[in-house]
Each structure stands twice: as C-alpha cells, then as structure tokens.
Amino acid sequence: MQIPQKMHEQYLEAKQIIENSEDIKVYSHIDCDGICSGAILSTILDRQNKEHEIEFVNLDVLDDMELDHELTIFSDLGSGQHIDTKAGKGQKIIILDHHPPLRDLDYRNDKDYTYLEINPIHHGIDGSYYVCGGGLCYFLAKEFGYTDLSWIGVLSAIGDMQNTRTGHFEGLNEIIQQDAIDGGYLSLVKNDINIYGRNTRPLFVALSYFSDVKLPITNNTSETMAILEELEIDEKHNRKTLNQLTMAEKGRLYKRLNEMLSKAVPGKYVKYIPRLILGDSYTFLKEDETSFLRDGSEFSTAMNACGRNHEEKVAMEVLKGDRFASLDELEAVSLNHRRNLARAISSVAESEDSNIIELENLQYFDGTGIKPEIVGTITGMILGYCNWKKPIIGFTQTDSDGLKVSLRCSRLLSYDGIHFGNIIRQVAGEVGGSGGGHAMACGAYIPIDKKSEFIERFNAELNGKLSN
Numbered sequence: 001m002q003i004p005q006k007m008h009e010q011y012l013e014a015k016q017i018i019e020n021s022e023d024i025k026v027y028s029h030i031d032c033d034g035i036c037s038g039a040i041l042s043t044i045l046d047r048q049n050k051e052h053e054i055e056f057v058n059l060d061v062l063d064d065m066e067l068d069h070e071l072t073i074f075s076d077l078g079s080g081q082h083i084d085t086k087a088g089k090g091q092k093i094i095i096l097d098h099h100p101p102l103r104d105l106d107y108r109n110d111k112d113y114t115y116l117e118i119n120p121i122h123h124g125i126d127g128s129y130y131v132c133g134g135g136l137c138y139f140l141a142k143e144f145g146y147t148d149l150s151w152i153g154v155l156s157a158i159g160d161m162q163n164t165r166t167g168h169f170e171g172l173n174e175i176i177q178q179d180a181i182d183g184g185y186l187s188l189v190k191n192d193i194n195i196y197g198r199n200t201r202p203l204f205v206a207l208s209y210f211s212d213v214k215l216p217i218t219n220n221t222s223e224t225m226a227i228l229e230e231l232e233i234d235e236k237h238n239r240k241t242l243n244q245l246t247m248a249e250k251g252r253l254y255k256r257l258n259e260m261l262s263k264a265v266p267g268k269y270v271k272y273i274p275r276l277i278l279g280d281s282y283t284f285l286k287e288d289e290t291s292f293l294r295d296g297s298e299f300s301t302a303m304n305a306c307g308r309n310h311e312e313k314v315a316m317e318v319l320k321g322d323r324f325a326s327l328d329e330l331e332a333v334s335l336n337h338r339r340n341l342a343r344a345i346s347s348v349a350e351s352e353d354s355n356i357i358e359l360e361n362l363q364y365f366d367g368t369g370i371k372p373e374i375v376g377t378i379t380g381m382i383l384g385y386c387n388w389k390k391p392i393i394g395f396t397q398t399d400s401d402g403l404k405v406s407l408r409c410s411r412l413l414s415y416d417g418i419h420f421g422n423i424i425r426q427v428a429g430e431v432g433g434s435g436g437g438h439a440m441a442c443g444a445y446i447p448i449d450k451k452s453e454f455i456e457r458f459n460a461e462l463n464g465k466l467s468n
C-alpha cells in the first residue's frame, strides 16, 4: 500500500500551514496512540522552532470548544467531534485522525478559516488496521524529512492494537515499520511467541497471565513452573524471560501451548489457535537491553499507564528522548499503576464471594470504587478469572454521576467475527449513552439509572451470536 496521491497532497498542505504559523496548539488523546502522536508533532514543531502548547484530553471536552491560537492541530481525535464550530476569521485547523469522520473529504463551509482534515477513511483506508493517529503524524514528520521518528509511529500502532487481527502490521503501518527497520530503530521477529512481558517478566509469571482461554496455567504459577521444567526450558527457576529462550525452546513451548489450547476450545475455534500464541514481536534497538522500553508491548503499556494517571507529559518526554528524569518518573507511574491494578483485582476477583455475575450471554461485575481510568484494564485482567466464552463487562461511577462501562473478551470471539465495539455503541445509544471501540476491547458511558436496562438489552442483543 502507498499513500494515495490526494492524501499526499494534504500532507504537503499541512507542512505549509505549519511553516506559515507561529502560535500553535496541539490537542491529542490520552492513550498510547495519542501520546505518541503528541510526541511526534511536538518534535516536528521543536525542530521547526515553532512555539507550541500540547494538551492531552478526553474526547468529551472537544465539542464546541474555543480555539485560541493561530493554528490548532488535533491528533488521534477531532474527526468525530464538532471542533470547528467556534473557529474565527483567519484561524487554521489541522486534524490527523483515524476514527470515523463526521465530515466529508471536501468539507467546507462559508466561514473564513482554514480547515484541513487528514483521515485515512476519506481515502478508503481502514483506520482500525492500516494506520492510526501516531502513524498519521509520522507521515507528516516524514514530509519534513524526520524519518528517525518512525519507531514512535510503530509504537503508536502497537498501542492502538492495529495488528490484532492478523498478528502483523498491514497497509500504511507496514511502510512505517519498514522505515523503522531501515533506520536501525526496530527489529522484527515474524510469528514470534506472543506472550506479554517478554523482556522484564519471568516467563513463569508471564505465562500465568494467559487469559484468552482459561487454561491450567492461567493464574497458576505452580503449573507454569512445572511445565517449564518439564519442557527443560527453566529447570532451576532462574526466572528466565521469554526473550532469553532459544528458538528450540520457543518451539517446545509453542507445541505445548497449542496442545493445551486444542483440548480447551470448541472445534470451531481450533483454526484460530496459532493466532492466539503467535504474532510479530517488536524490539526497539536503541533502548537498553534490559529496559522495559526495549519491547514494543511493554513500552506501550507504560505509555497507557501514564495516560490512565494523567501523566501524559512524562510519557511524551520519554518519547522525545529524555531517558533520565522522565524515565524515572515513568517507572514510578508504572509501578504505582501496577499496585492499583493488583489492589482492584483482588477486591473484585479474589475476594471470598466473587461479585462476578454470569448471565446467559455475558458476565459483569460492579467495580464501584475503581477509578474510571483503570476499569478497562481491570476488566481485561478479570477475564482470566471467569468464563472466557462470554464477554466480561465492568461498571464504575464517573465523577459526573454517570456510569463508565468497559467490555473485554477473548480474542477468539473477535476472530470469530463479533465486533463488540459496534454492539456497545448501539446498546449504549439505546439507553441514552454513548460508546464504541475495538472488536474485543471497548467501552461506554451510560446514565447511572440505566444499568439494569443496559445489561438486559446487551444480553438480549447477543442471543445466538455466541457459541457457549
């Protein structure tokens, strides 16, 4: 895939607009993709000696907002919001977003301001799998000649889960990945064993978090240790990481995981098993060998941890090159984040009477007291404690007296064609809320008194869609 001609012309125009602006504001999203987008844009602007401010925001603050700068750039958001209702004479807006756009490619109105929206969907390119916010910002950087930022584009796509469908990057993401490899920033192992924590977690711990299907090893480190010993991978419990395994050891581990999964899943899912175990792995070659920044997934998790704790700027400074003060802060934020998660998990899943309620087609828990920012992560971790054949939904209250809803499910359900992001958008809409997201990780905000109606409607909506 190449960048379409029309889209390339848009990039040339964006470059010109930036070169001709002095007072610039960037709004970007609070997740890994948004933070990577902000870091790329900020680096471009620094190198162009442009004064600028960056703010990381939630989507809900964007509609009908005041624009106070000569140029306002929106990255990883903006396409789905009414961001130009208050644009004034002579102001300029650039959007770099991959979410479904409200406005057409040739959107213009009669007001006297500059509006440029670069969105792959306008050009027939899928924004879920082929390019994300950070990637779109990288192509702008490339227009300025800054291909050294390609690795941040790769990281953004990892964080945005652009590779979940196949385990590989496709479309425009493949160009970014190749730029990063050519520049010596990235090494790629195709179809590697894809278990989270390859660089810093002992393998017996990493394996115990396997939760797409409940296996004997799930949440059971005695079992993972026994298996690693039996496979002669880690006989002395010396806390080897996945990264330290030889190809032969990885081969034995793959075979064993495959056997375990084949026994555990219904026949129709068997064909998806390799995709649960294998995927490309990404190593950032400029990072320290033992650092969590070296592995793409671990790096992206740290970015998300910052987003969840309103420390996006710490994350951005690390991306922009600060490996001293900001890296220390990043480690502290991550550690604190992990502690909060552990505390929340034990309150939901490990308490005497677990409060996970199972219905015909779904299961849910009341996460009252869990911060809205982390309820999604918690919900994903709870999956390992319940029935993987149904989605798990977590609820918690927001500051504004609404309910935040998060849904996670086994990747097998999404491989089999269910898109929960679309379903949650519909059902949340039916009860007066809003929602959306990925096939297997999504969320919504709903009025607090609509919880039981939401659950009922969601359960009914799934009739006949799951194979139990």
Ligand SMILES: [Mn+2]
Pocket: 033, 034, 076, 098, 132, 133, 160
């Ligand atoms: Mn994104």
